[in-house]
Amino acid sequence: MTAPLTDNAVLKLLNVESAYGPIKAIRGVSLQVRRGEIATVLGSNGAGKTTILKTISGIIDPRKGTVEFKGENITAQDPAHIVQLGLMHVPEGREVFPLLSVRDNLLMGAYTRNDRDGVARDMELVFNYFPILRERAAQDAGLLSGGQQQMLAISRALMANPDLILLDEPSLGLSPKLTKEIFEIVVRINRERGTTILLVEQNANMALNASDYGYVLENGRIVMEDTCARLREKEDIKEFYLGMKEAGVRADRRWKKKKNWR
Numbered sequence: 716m717t718a719p720l721t722d723n724a725v726l727k728l729l730n731v732e733s734a735y736g737p738i739k740a741i742r743g744v745s746l747q748v749r750r751g752e753i754a755t756v757l758g759s760n761g762a763g764k765t766t767i768l769k770t771i772s773g774i775i776d777p778r779k780g781t782v783e784f785k786g787e788n789i790t791a792q793d794p795a796h797i798v799q800l801g802l803m804h805v806p807e808g809r810e811v812f813p814l815l816s817v818r819d820n821l822l823m824g825a826y827t828r829n830d831r832d833g834v835a836r837d838m839e840l841v842f843n844y845f846p847i848l849r850e851r852a853a854q855d856a857g858l859l860s861g862g863q864q865q866m867l868a869i870s871r872a873l874m875a876n877p878d879l880i881l882l883d884e885p886s887l888g889l890s891p892k893l894t895k896e897i898f899e900i901v902v903r904i905n906r907e908r909g910t911t912i913l914l915v916e917q918n919a920n921m922a923l924n925a926s927d928y929g930y931v932l933e934n935g936r937i938v939m940e941d942t943c944a945r946l947r948e949k950e951d952i953k954e955f956y957l958g959m960k961e962a963g964v965r966a967d968r969r970w971k972k973k974k975n976w977r
């Protein structure tokens with residue numbers, strides 16, 4: 716089922732397995748993210764989405780398999796080294812530094828850089844994407860709303876001028892309107908800067924509209940992959956992830972109830 720690994724892949728996972736003690740969270744996960752695309756991993760609570768991202772960024776060491784970034788084997792390497800290679804992780808629940816100002820949070824994102832002019836340019840760039848951050852630049856980040864903190868977390872990752880950003884559920888806890896706004900800007904960042912993005916989401920609707928290629932993760936395994944255009948048309952995805960089966964009813968999401976994906 717896995718597509719052949721192509722040369723323009725920025726990130727490749729091959730047969731990755733990660734566990735927490737006796738609990739195998741992900742198994743046999745192979746995926747790739749091509750340069751310039753937005754790829755997404757869809758899955759319900761506990762499917763293993765966050766575990767995939769933590770394994771990529773070195774927070775968790777996998778039991779099996781390999782992670783390659785820009786052709787380099789980064790499996791189980793020090794997270795700080797992985798950041799230096801140009802891979803930034805925006806974690807679940809954003810995690811800004813609450814007692815630092817918005818501006819200082821942004822500068823923390825640029826700590827690996829010493830091109831001052833470039834850092835200043837990128838600060839201006841993120842202020843243009845998220846004008847509220849310019850207004851609040853001197854304010855403690857802990858005083859921002861949840862949505863504004865998500866904007867800051869994404870912006871802090873951008874400040875490293877990375878080749879790849881891992882985005883863990885940017886929609887978590889946000890209103891539909893704010894989620895839409897943030898996704899629109901994520902797509903703009905991808906199109907305008909060419910930043911490659913791997914997004915994990917429960918919000919399949921948003922993720923499938925924003926992304927180019929998608930993987931469906933269930934109980935730690937990838938059960939389906941395809942272009943997002945094609946995934947959007949698949950009956951199983953419509954039924955279980957987009958709640959479109961019963962006409963007119965925003966069907967309760969019967970996650971995980973059916974296993975025979977087609």
Ligand SMILES: Nc1ncnc2c1ncn2[C@@H]1O[C@H](COP(=O)(O)OP(=O)(O)OP(=O)(O)O)[C@@H](O)[C@H]1O
Nearest residue numbers: 735738740758759760761762763764765766767917
């Ligand atoms: N620190 C941990 N210790 C033990 N088990 C864990 C730990 N973190 C995650 N797990 C387990 O690993 C599995 C995958 O969890 P993970 O956080 O990757 O899921 P997720 O897809 O990100 O879910 P969510 O959408 O709720 O964030 C779950 O069964 C979870 O209970």
Ligand SMILES: [Mg+2]
Nearest residue numbers: 764765766807
């Ligand atoms: Mg998660």
